[in-house]
Amino acid sequence: MFKIRKIDEGTFLKVPNPCRRRLYWQTLGESDSSLLMESGEEEKMRWLKRVLREFGSCVKVACLDDAAIGFMQYAPAVYFPRVREYASGPPNEGAAFIACLYILDGNRRGKGFGTLMLKNLIEELKEKGFMAIETFAKISSENNPSGPLNFYLKNDFKIVNRKDDFPLVRLNLK
Numbered sequence: 759m760f761k762i763r764k765i766d767e768g769t770f771l772k773v774p775n776p777c778r779r780r781l782y783w784q785t786l787g788e789s790d791s792s793l794l795m796e797s798g799e800e801e802k803m804r805w806l807k808r809v810l811r812e813f814g815s816c817v818k819v820a821c822l823d824d825a826a827i828g829f830m831q832y833a834p835a836v837y838f839p840r841v842r843e844y845a846s847g848p849p850n851e852g853a854a855f856i857a858c859l860y861i862l863d864g865n866r867r868g869k870g871f872g873t874l875m876l877k878n879l880i881e882e883l884k885e886k887g888f889m890a891i892e893t894f895a896k897i898s899s900e901n902n903p904s905g906p907l908n909f910y911l912k913n914d915f916k917i918v919n920r921k922d923d924f925p926l927v928r929l930n931l932k
């Protein structure tokens with residue numbers, strides 16, 4: 759059975775790695791070392807606690823028969839310093855930013871799970887009263903934390919600024 763679970767301090771260990779210790783969006787500059795650092799996991803937990811306290815749910819895991827197959831990370835862009843490095847930014851302050859939407863296993867991709875995750879997120883953010891959802895989607899490849907441009911265009915997002923291979927895309931919710 760397919761389920762999408764909100765993650766909090768108590769369920770943090772259900773987040774699959776590398777997502778549990780990956781700090782790409784939470785940092786600036788060189789990012790590979792944060793993936794390897796053992797302290798990455800503690801740092802990610804600290805980030806999660808802070809965002810849960812100040813904003814609310816910001817990480818979700820998609821499970822198929824209890825096994826984690828997908829990961830989402832989202833919040834207002836102010837919680838993701840890395841956005842400052844993207845030429846097509848900045849994201850809108852009133853929007854929620856998708857920092858990661860990821861199906862871990864290549865064999866599980868292209869089966870509609872990513873769309874189900876995105877629709878689940880759209881519903882949650884509508885209920886929270888957000889005016890829009892934004893992300894940087896990659897034009898030439900799917901190898902990008904939030905996924906490829908076509909995935910978002912297929913789900914009614916529009917390009918709002920394009921300065922390079924990572925345009926800022928937006929779905930208006932109001």
Ligand SMILES: CC(C)(COP(=O)(O)OP(=O)(O)OC[C@H]1O[C@@H](n2cnc3c(N)ncnc32)[C@H](O)[C@@H]1OP(=O)(O)O)[C@@H](O)C(=O)NCCC(=O)NCCS
Nearest residue numbers: 860861867868869870871872873900901902903905908909
């Ligand atoms: C992007 C991703 C979340 C999409 O989820 P998914 O379950 O595979 O996508 P869906 O089956 O719901 O696809 C819906 C639509 O999105 C588009 N799409 C999905 N994957 C795509 C891709 N790789 N390239 C172009 N379009 C794509 C298609 O239009 C598709 O519709 P179609 O099947 O009718 O053609 C998933 O494929 C993924 O995680 N890819 C890896 C991204 C990555 O490497 N990220 C790095 C993480 S740090």
